[in-house]
Amino acid sequence: MDYVYSPNAKRYDAMQYRRCGRSGLKLPAISLGLWHNFGSVDPFENAREMLHTAFDVGITHFDLANNYGPVYGSAEENFGRIFAKDFKRYRDELIISSKAGYDMWPGPYGEWGSKKYLIASCDQSLKRMGLEYVDIFYSHRPDPETPIEETVEALAQLVHNGKALYVGISSYSPKQTRAAFDAAKNLNITLLIHQPNYSMFDRWIEDAPVGEGLLNTLNELGMGSIVFAPLSQGLLTAKYLTGEIPSDSRAGRNDGFLNPSDVTPNRIVKARQLNEIAQNRGQKLSQMALSWVLCDERVTSALIGASRPAQIVENVEALKNLHFTQTELQQIDEILSTAENVHGSSVSPWHTN
Ligand code: NDP
Numbered sequence: 001m002d003y004v005y006s007p008n009a010k011r012y013d014a015m016q017y018r019r020c021g022r023s024g025l026k027l028p029a030i031s032l033g034l035w036h037n038f039g040s041v042d043p044f045e046n047a048r049e050m051l052h053t054a055f056d057v058g059i060t061h062f063d064l065a066n067n068y069g070p071v072y073g074s075a076e077e078n079f080g081r082i083f084a085k086d087f088k089r090y091r092d093e094l095i096i097s098s099k100a101g102y103d104m105w106p107g108p109y110g111e112w113g114s115k116k117y118l119i120a121s122c123d124q125s126l127k128r129m130g131l132e133y134v135d136i137f138y139s140h141r142p143d144p145e146t147p148i149e150e151t152v153e154a155l156a157q158l159v160h161n162g163k164a165l166y167v168g169i170s171s172y173s174p175k176q177t178r179a180a181f182d183a184a185k186n187l188n189i190t191l192l193i194h195q196p197n198y199s200m201f202d203r204w205i206e207d208a209p210v211g212e213g214l215l216n217t218l219n220e221l222g223m224g225s226i227v228f229a230p231l232s233q234g235l236l237t238a239k240y241l242t243g244e245i246p247s248d249s250r251a252g253r254n255d256g257f258l259n260p261s262d263v264t265p266n267r268i269v270k271a272r273q274l275n276e277i278a279q280n281r282g283q284k285l286s287q288m289a290l291s292w293v294l295c296d297e298r299v300t301s302a303l304i305g306a307s308r309p310a311q312i313v314e315n316v317e318a319l320k321n322l323h324f325t326q327t328e329l330q331q332i333d334e335i336l337s338t339a340e341n342v343h344g345s346s347v348s349p350w351h352t353n
Helices: 044-056 074-093 115-129 148-160 174-186 214-221 265-280 285-294 309-320 326-337
Strands: 017-019 026-028 030-033 061-063 095-100 134-139 164-170 191-195 224-228 301-304
Touching (some): 026 030, 030 044, 030 309, 044 074, 074 095, 074 115, 115 134, 174 191, 174 214, 191 214, 214 224, 285 309, 301 309
Parallel strands (some): 030 061, 030 301, 061 095, 095 134, 164 191, 191 224, 224 301
16 A cells, blocks of 8 residues: 655754764764665565654655665665655755765776766666765775776766765775865865764774874864764664574674674673663663764764664664763773774774775
């Protein structure tokens, strides 16, 4: 049975919106990504309900990429179907992003950072989603072989041709970020935002003991940050606390990016210890994990994923308590100081040096 979606009239009452760097754009403190659970292998009605639920609680930002699925491209196609049905009238209330950088189609022009790939991929994404433009288009990962100037030139061209309002980069190191920012400045374009991964289990963007941390760099350049996988793909939720892997969880399914071997004894112990602090704060572990990334004001938005609508509602409740006492922060640091580093594991293959 089809139905007509009518958004919650009070959708803007509880959400917080944060300015993205020194730009005019504000993003919701919690945004929704369509990496998992929106592909052609997933139930369409669940995907549709998750987007409705998100918009109803004030999530105005949906994040996609060319190859989200599986199969590649199918998350954008499904989003396009849902957009046409339910969100077309609300286009100006939405920030929709896409990216190109990882493998998308065969041959030498189907991945990395060439102008050839980025321009073609953005055109394909727009077609799949049925959009005239995306609000943000990203270079999804730095390309060690393509000159950064060429990648940035492609981003600038997308802006000049009206295909993207803003542009950003993802998983670039502080040094690469500066180089991209400078290249953009030379073309009179501002790089709006960086999308790095960040969670209690992977703190690589924080200020480094030696050298500069990514958050500092972004702050100095006036760029925003939207941090992805703040729940470490679900490891920072209650679902793995017993040590069992539920069959309907990301680690339990065989089409996701989290492996059963990522649910290690060390992480289970750490999650249990963190869960105790969360309970004392009156939060779920997942909510505390989100509050924790957002308590640094240099973080513009926490980019979550979800497999069901109720998770989105629960996660947004985190915004009711973003304050941590010094004691809580110290206890968390202490727990994390002996946590297994997710660098190099399949949980965190993203960032570069
Ligand atoms: P999260 O760390 O938020 O993990 C999301 C998963 O955690 C959900 O799919 C769900 O998995 C579980 N979960 C979420 N909320 C709850 C809850 N309240 N209780 C229990 N379990 C919960 O983020 P993702 O890894 O999904 O990444 C988020 C987005 O970031 C992506 O969609 C994408 O847009 C972006 N991203 C960008 C990358 C880049 O290179 N730029 C790389 C990766 C992601 P379950 O199935 O177990 O229920």
